[in-house]
Amino acid sequence: xxxxHPGSVDQFQEExxxxxxxxxxxxxxxxxRTLWDTDFLQERQKVSxxxxxxxxxxxxxxxxxxxxxxxxxxxxxxxxxxxGQPFIPSPPGAELWVWFHDTVSDVDGNWKELTNVLSGIxxxxxxxxDLTNTVQPSASFKPLGLGNATDHRFLRYATLPREIVCxxxxxxxxxxxxxxxxxxxxxxxxxxxxxxxxxHSQAVHIRPVCQDEQCTSKAWELRQTLxxxxxxxxxxQGKKEWSLFKMFSRTLTEACPLATSxxxxxxxxxxxxxxxxxxxxxxxxxxxxxxxxxxxxYSVFDLTRAExxxxxxSLNLLLRWKGDSGDMLRPLLHAERYVAGFGLQTGEIHxxxxxxxxxxxxxxxxxxxxxxxxxxxIHTLTVTSKSRDxxxxxxxxxxxxxxxxxxxxxxxxxxxxHSMTEVTVQFERALLKWTEYTPDPNHGFxxxxxxxxxxxxxxxxxxxxxxxxxxxxSSFVPVKEESxxxxxxxxxxxxxxxxxxxxxxxxxxxxxxxxxxAVGYGSFYNLLTRTFQVDEPSLxxxxxxxxxxxxxRGVPLLA
Amino acid sequence: xxxxFLQMHLKAVISCLLIFLxxxxxxxxxxxxxxxxTNNWAVLVCTSRFWxxxxxxxNTLSVYRSVKRLGIPDSHIVLMLADDMACxxxxxxxxxxxxxxxxxxxxxxxxxxxxxRGYEVTVENFLRVxxxxxxxxxxxxxxxxxxxxxxxxxxxxxxxxxxxxxFQDSEEISNMELAxxxxxxxxxxxxxxxxxxIDTCQGASMYERFYSPNLMALASSQVGEDSLSHQPDLxxxxxxxxxxxxxxxxxxxxxxxxSQANMxxxxxxxxxxxCVSTPGHRTDLFQRDPGSVLITDFFGSVRKVEIxxxxxNLTSPVEPPIQRSGSGDIQIESLTYVDQLPVxxxxxxxxxxxxxxxxxxxxxxxxxxxxxxxxxxYGIKHLKHIF
Numbered sequence: 001x002x003x004x005h006p007g008s009v010d011q012f013q014e015e016x017x018x019x020x021x022x023x024x025x026x027x028x029x030x031x032x033r034t035l036w037d038t039d040f041l042q043e044r045q046k047v048s049x050x051x052x053x054x055x056x057x058x059x060x061x062x063x064x065x066x067x068x069x070x071x072x073x074x075x076x077x078x079x080x081x082x083x084g085q086p087f088i089p090s091p092p093g094a095e096l097w098v099w100f101h102d103t104v105s106d107v108d109g110n111w112k113e114l115t116n117v118l119s120g121i122x123x124x125x126x127x128x129x130d131l132t133n134t135v136q137p138s139a140s141f142k143p144l145g146l147g148n149a150t151d152h153r154f155l156r157y158a159t160l161p162r163e164i165v166c167x168x169x170x171x172x173x174x175x176x177x178x179x180x181x182x183x184x185x186x187x188x189x190x191x192x193x194x195x196x197x198x199x200h201s202q203a204v205h206i207r208p209v210c211q212d213e214q215c216t217s218k219a220w221e222l223r224q225t226l227x228x229x230x231x232x233x234x235x236x237q238g239k240k241e242w243s244l245f246k247m248f249s250r251t252l253t254e255a256c257p258l259a260t261s262x263x264x265x266x267x268x269x270x271x272x273x274x275x276x277x278x279x280x281x282x283x284x285x286x287x288x289x290x291x292x293x294x295x296x297x298y299s300v301f302d303l304t305r306a307e308x309x310x311x312x313x314s315l316n317l318l319l320r321w322k323g324d325s326g327d328m329l330r331p332l333l334h335a336e337r338y339v340a341g342f343g344l345q346t347g348e349i350h351x352x353x354x355x356x357x358x359x360x361x362x363x364x365x366x367x368x369x370x371x372x373x374x375x376x377x378i379h380t381l382t383v384t385s386k387s388r389d390x391x392x393x394x395x396x397x398x399x400x401x402x403x404x405x406x407x408x409x410x411x412x413x414x415x416x417x418h419s420m421t422e423v424t425v426q427f428e429r430a431l432l433k434w435t436e437y438t439p440d441p442n443h444g445f446x447x448x449x450x451x452x453x454x455x456x457x458x459x460x461x462x463x464x465x466x467x468x469x470x471x472x473x474s475s476f477v478p479v480k481e482e483s484x485x486x487x488x489x490x491x492x493x494x495x496x497x498x499x500x501x502x503x504x505x506x507x508x509x510x511x512x513x514x515x516x517x518a519v520g521y522g523s524f525y526n527l528l529t530r531t532f533q534v535d536e537p538s539l540x541x542x543x544x545x546x547x548x549x550x551x552x553r554g555v556p557l558l559a
Numbered sequence: 560x561x562x563x564f565l566q567m568h569l570k571a572v573i574s575c576l577l578i579f580l581x582x583x584x585x586x587x588x589x590x591x592x593x594x595x596x597t598n599n600w601a602v603l604v605c606t607s608r609f610w611x612x613x614x615x616x617x618n619t620l621s622v623y624r625s626v627k628r629l630g631i632p633d634s635h636i637v638l639m640l641a642d643d644m645a646c647x648x649x650x651x652x653x654x655x656x657x658x659x660x661x662x663x664x665x666x667x668x669x670x671x672x673x674x675x676r677g678y679e680v681t682v683e684n685f686l687r688v689x690x691x692x693x694x695x696x697x698x699x700x701x702x703x704x705x706x707x708x709x710x711x712x713x714x715x716x717x718x719x720x721x722x723x724x725x726f727q728d729s730e731e732i733s734n735m736e737l738a739x740x741x742x743x744x745x746x747x748x749x750x751x752x753x754x755x756x757i758d759t760c761q762g763a764s765m766y767e768r769f770y771s772p773n774l775m776a777l778a779s780s781q782v783g784e785d786s787l788s789h790q791p792d793l794x795x796x797x798x799x800x801x802x803x804x805x806x807x808x809x810x811x812x813x814x815x816x817x818s819q820a821n822m823x824x825x826x827x828x829x830x831x832x833x834c835v836s837t838p839g840h841r842t843d844l845f846q847r848d849p850g851s852v853l854i855t856d857f858f859g860s861v862r863k864v865e866i867x868x869x870x871x872n873l874t875s876p877v878e879p880p881i882q883r884s885g886s887g888d889i890q891i892e893s894l895t896y897v898d899q900l901p902v903x904x905x906x907x908x909x910x911x912x913x914x915x916x917x918x919x920x921x922x923x924x925x926x927x928x929x930x931x932x933x934x935x936x937y938g939i940k941h942l943k944h945i946f
Contacts, residue, residue, distance in 0.1 A: 075646065113696045120698020123672050125679050139905045146894045166646035167654050168673040191669060195646055195654040215893040363902050393906050412905055438678055439608055439727040455900045478896035486899040503729070 010036040010052045011260045012178050014185045015472050017298075018242075019267040020277065020319060022328035023082045024232035025198065026242045030185060031087075031472040032177055032224040037211055039218070052258060053222060054176040056121055057206065061220075064110045064117075067154070068099040068143050071118065072203035075165040075195065076229075077492055080334045085292050087473045088225050090201045091449035091490040094124055094163035099143050100154040111156045123168045129158040133371065133448075135408045138396045140367040140453050144477065145207030146218055159369070161446035161493035165200060167191040173202050176224060184256025184303070185264075188248040189226065199229040205476075213467065223476070240277075240321035251316040255303035265298040265471060266317065270325060272297070277321045281310070291474040293332075293458035293485045298471075330356045333364070335452045337491035344429060344499040347374075351423040351450055351491060355415035357457060362484070363393070363414045364454040366423065370407040370447055372400035373430040373498060380426040383411070386419050402430075429498050437500065447494040455484040596710040596751045599860040600703060601626045601636045604685060606717030606726045608642040613656070613797040614788050616644045618716045618758055618804040620666040621658050625811040626712065629859035637688055637703055639675035641717075641727050651794060658800050658808060660792040674701050682732045689713075690743045707748035712756070712857045716804065719759030721782055722767075738768040745771040752845070754857040758803045760785040763839040775845045775852075777825065779803030780836035787835050802834045816859050822849035 012034050019027045036053045050058055060066065072090040098114065100107055111134065119126035138152050170191050174181045181189055194200055203225045211219040230247050232238065244251050255262035265287070271277055285300040301308055301315065309315050334354040341347035353364060370376055378397060383390045394412035398405070415421055438445075461482040463470075477486050539547070539558070547557045603626070605619035623638055645656050645667045656667040675684060687693050688703050705711055717724055723731040744750055755776040757765050762778030769776065779786040779801070788798035789805045800808070806829040814820055826840050826849070842849050898904075918926075 116694075116696040117698055120674075120700045123674065123676075123700070125677055128678070139908065142897050142899050142901075144899075145896070147897055148895065150897055162677075164643045164646055164677065166643055167667065167669065168671050168676070171670050171672055191654040192652075196652070210894065215895070218894065363900070365900060365905070394908065412902065439729040453900055455902075477899065480896070480898055 010034060010038075012052045012256070012258050013261045013472060014256060014259050015261070015263045015265065016185050016188075017087070017265045017267065017471075017473050018317070018319075020242070020270075021083050021229070022325050024236070024240050025083070025229050026236075026247065026319075027083065027086075027227070027229045028247060029087050029228075029473060030189070030224075030226040031476075032186070033472055034178065034222045035209070035219050036222075037217075037219045052178045053220070057176065057204075057222065060114065060117055060121070061206065064114045065101040065104045066098055066114070066206070067101045067147065067208070068145050069096075069206040070098070070144075070203070071096045071122070072201060073122070073124065073163065073165040073169050074199070074201040076197070076199035076201075078199055078201075078229075078490070080331050080489065082328075083229060084328065084331055085487060085489075086201075086227055087291070088201075088203060088205075088227060088476060089488045089490055090203055090227075091159060091161070091451075092493055093159060093161035093446070093448070094126060094165075095157075095159045096126065096129065097141050097155065097157040100156075102149060102151065102154060104154065107154055107156065115158075122172055124163060126160070126163075128160060131404060133160070133369075133406055134158040135369045135398075135406060137367055137408070137410060139394065139410055139412070140365050140451060143207070144205070145209055145221075146215075147208070157369070159448040161448050165202070166195065170194070170202065173204070173224065173226075176204070178258045179256035183254055184259060184262055185252070186256070187253065188244065188250050190249055193235070193247065193249050194226075194228055196235060197228050198231045198234075199227065201225075201227045213465075223472070241319065243318040244316050251314040252303060253309065253314050259304075262303040263471070264301040264303065264315075264317065265473075266301075266319070267296055268299050269294075269296045276323050276325055277319050280318045280320075281315075287471070289471055289474045290458075290460055290463050292487070293456060293460065293462070295460045332357050332456050333452065333454055333487060333489055335450065335489045335491045337450055337494060339494050339496055340424075341426075344497060346426060346428050347496065348424055348426045349374075349376075349447075349494070353413070353415060353421045353423070353452060355417060355419050355421070357417050359417050360457045361415055361417050362454060362457060363412055364452050366409075366411050366413060367451045367453070368407070368409040370400070370409070370427070371445070372402050372404070372406055373432060373445065374407075374427045374447065374496065375400070375430055376407050376409075377426045377428070378409075381409075381424070383413060383421065383423050385413075385416050385421040390414070390416075390421060429496070431499055434501060434503070437503075441498070441500045444495040444497045447496060449490040449493050452489040452491070454487055454489070456487050458483060458485050595708065596856065597708040598705070599631050599635060599710050599712070599857070600705045601631055601712040601714070602639075602688065602703060603636065603712075603714045604639040604680065604716070606641050606680060606715065606724060608727045610642075610644070610647060610649045611797055612642070612717075613644050613795070614800050615716045615718075616640055616642065617656050617658050617666060617800050619714065620656050620668075620671070621800070621804060621808040622714045622756075622811075623671070624666045624668060625808065625814075626858055629811075629814065629816055629855060631858075631860040633670075633672045634700065635860070636672075637675070637701065638671075638673050639680045639685065639688075640673050641677070641680040643676065649796075657792065657795065658805070660790050660799060662792070662794070672700070678727075680727060682726050682730050682736075685726075685732065686736065686740050689740045689749075691747065691749060703749070705749050708751050709749070710857050711750045711753045713753065714756045714758075715765075716758040716801070719757070719761060719765065721761050722764045724757070724759055724765060734765045734768045737765060738770055741769060741774060742771045745773070752847075752856070756807075758786060758801050758807075762786065763841075766841050769841070769844060772844055773846060774841075775822070775849065776841040778839045779829070779834070781839050784836040803829050803836070803838060806833055811854075811858065814854050814858065816855060818853075818855060820854045822852045822854070825854060 014032045017029045021027055034052050038047055047058060047062065072095050074090045074092050077092050078086055078089065098111065100110060104110055115126045115129040135157050136152060136155060137157055141155060141157055142150055170189065174186060174189060177186050179186060181187060205223040207221055208218040209221040211217045230236065235247065236242065266279060268279065279299060283299050283301055285302065287298045287300045289296060289298065334356065335351065337349065337351045339347050340350055351366065383392060390413060392411040392413045396410040398408040400407040413421060462479045462485050464479050464482055479485065543558050550557055603619050603623050605615045607615040619640060623636065626636060644650060645654050652662065654667065655665045658664050658666045691703060693702055715724060719725060722734045725731050741753065752773045755766060755774060758779040761780060761782050761784065763781045766776035766778060787802050789800045789802045791798045810828045829838055831837050
């Protein structure tokens with residue numbers, strides 16, 4: 001199909017994973033990966049010939065000396081307790097974290113320009129990312145790509161919890177794909193169905209990876225991921241029967257001609273004998289993968305084989321439920337966050353982290369970034385596990401500077417087995433200047449999600465070898481040791497009300513002051529500067545006639 | 560004799576006819592090249608926030624849809640929507656914005672690109688887009704890169720009053736500011752001709768103060784009148800469109816890229832019997848006669864195509880890039896991925912070296928005060944006892 005261009009070799013793979021969830025919802029995860037064997041940051045020769053890798057992103061990478069870029073747009077919140085762990089986690093709103101190359105001298109300047117350029121590429125308000133909501137984590141968000149030096153001065157992290165995701169963000173995202181939305185798995189991406197869901201997240205991840213198994217040279221990897229969870233009642237009409245047509249209002253007709261591999265995986269681990277649900281068309285291809293600490297079995301549909309599409313030249317996967325699924329295995333790590341307290345002056349942030357492993361304890365790294373207008377009282381910070389004080393082994397706190405910097409709190413906490421750990425900190429709400437309020441301040445102000453990063457003990461041995469034919473969903477996070485896997489959990493964003501002034505008060509004050517001044521001063525001025533004359537009152541008509549007669553007679557007049 | 564006279568008469572009539580046809584032909588051809596613009600831009604702004612102002616977003620999106628359909632590409636459209644209606648949680652059909660009740664026409668579409676959204680739609684940003692005075696890091700899709708041969712369509716909708724238009728319920732733009740912005744555009748030669756359409760209450764007040772040449776303006780209502788909304792949809796629960804833009808959309812749906820409809824037809828859109836308010840227009844600043852201005856001069860992007868029969872020799876194909884010199888010497892050590900949560904390393908992490916900053920103003924002032932008080936009480940000559 002595609003000729004290999006001499007010099008730089010790039011290849012494209014696409015896959016879709018469908019995972020039925022215990023609550024009756026269905027989780028679909030698209031991953032599109034472009035692997036390109038080139039070096040953007042090389043001085044001698046500028047990259048000018050782009051084939052599968054999008055040119056807009058390539059130019060951004062070379063201009064700003066970006067080593068790693070991760071950006072995600074999410075609508076909805078991932079419910080870990082009902083749905084398990086996602087393949088690629090993301091917080092609600094927009095999240096952007098970037099590792100710059102060590103040759104960069106002005107990281108903040110590059111960051112500011114990078115956010116503006118990305119806001120134009122993705123049609124999002126990323127230009128609202130500035131120093132007031134950017135943090136520099138000291139231990140979280142280590143690079144997911146190749147490299148050895150990890151000086152955290154070159155890392156920037158920002159999140160916009162208020163950011164809305166809609167078709168205008170999906171359109172440019174689809175334009176970055178080699179096949180656009182015309183062929184392959186991307187024909188399924190129709191916005192009317194994707195946004196009518198419980199959870200929708202689209203992300204772009206760019207990082208340097210190993211080119212081959214020996215890992216002697218780097219290649220650039222661009223992954224575009226789209227995770228969506230369709231609700232049983234809104235999209236499924238209450239019937240436990242899912243098909244590609246019901247989920248996406250489209251069926252698959254062909255693989256993307258530019259892709260070297262195009263596969264659909266359906267998770268049938270809970271259905272070994274076919275007693276839970278029926279999958280049609282049946283396929284003999286099965287694949288096993290160890291992902292998120294569990295060995296899962298998948299039915300594989302290889303779209304590059306023409307016999308997949310049958311006579312009608314279309315593939316519509318159908319899952320029909322026969323029985324009731326049992327309880328879901330509780331996820332090992334889970335976190336929640338909420339605001340406690342009353343009134344508009346003080347409050348308390350509670351972050352609760354659950355360790356559901358029956359006997360193993362493991363450490364987690366909690367990162368909190370709180371805007372400056374919630375003034376944290378760090379002396380009230382308490383970490384309790386099983387109603388006993390739990391001292392973190394590492395704390396990094398950077399206090400906020402009004403209108404310059406947000407709070408950053410990072411703690412490494414050891415979670416005892418089968419326990420609930422609660423982190424509380426009190427805060428006071430600040431009064432903003434009246435120009436700093438948004439046009440709808442009574443909605444409230446958002447506080448970004450906390451990030452909990454952990455190495456969770458795995459139930460089965462993880463695969464530490466890097467092979468080319470590993471499915472994409474299991475090869476996103478690099479695995480260093482067999483006994484644990486890395487997971488990141490995001491909590492809910494908070495919505496806090498700040499004391500909001502009455503914005504009509506300047507107008508009211510001006511009116512009142514002007515009235516008082518006009519009436520009070522004006523009257524006083526008149527009293528001082530005007531002379532008064534007594535005015536003769538005019539007599540009624542009868543008396544005037546009488547006066548006239550009296551004047552003629554020469555007699556004294558009436559008063 | 561009479562036969563000759565008849566023949567001569569016939570010849571005269573035929574020659575007259577030929578001259579007449581020739582004249583018509585030249586005027587038509589002359590007309591084709593007389594509009595004077597080479598590219599088209601559109602700036603479409605919706606200034607209202609909150610769910611009950613759904614109709615203003617639908618107004619703007621219907622003009623966007625017409626303009627895109629008639630040929631103006633997304634790179635030449637600056638679309639500003641002050642709030643998100645399509646993916647609003649109150650929208651019973653997400654990712655759609657309807658203009659007709661019973662959900663007949665989805666004006667949001669599948670390939671919309673919004674350049675300024677949400678809180679970015681402010682008076683300052685709008686004026687900066689018009690005048691081109693944007694910070695250097697602004698991306699191209701957010702700029703109005705017009706030149707002196709561009710025809711620009713500007714469409715504003717929202718809540719307005721006599722002489723002002725409200726942006727997001729927190730600030731206003733006055734008609735004088737708008738007129739001055741257009742004058743700045745004229746002085747910098749940022750437009751060839753400009754069509755300004757406004758659909759708000761008392762919209763005619765917004766174009767009263769224009770004083771720059773080559774401006775044509777349309778408004779949905781006169782001073783003292785309110786522009787009314789059209790029809791509610793009971794499933795969505797709000798009014799879907801304003802009357803003026805609804806009939807404007809109906810008119811534009813009839814227009815296709817080769818259409819000869821002119822501005823006089825546009826002035827007749829939505830008479831008082833349909834709109835209840837009286838739409839107004841202003842053409843005194845415009846050089847050409849409105850009857851000769853095509854709708855597609857502003858709403859479409861009609862490209863002038865030149866057909867040539869000459870052969871053009873293309874340059875030699877791009878050379879494949881030179882092999883990297885690094886492939887010669889084999890790297891022995893293999894690269895590794897970074898440890899995601901190196902617990903031991905984190906615990907023993909040295910505290911970050913903070914950059915040294917000179918002491919702040921307050922500290923300096925405090926120390927100066929202490930030194931001054933010290934020297935006042937003890938005098939300078941006591942210094943030698945200290946040092």
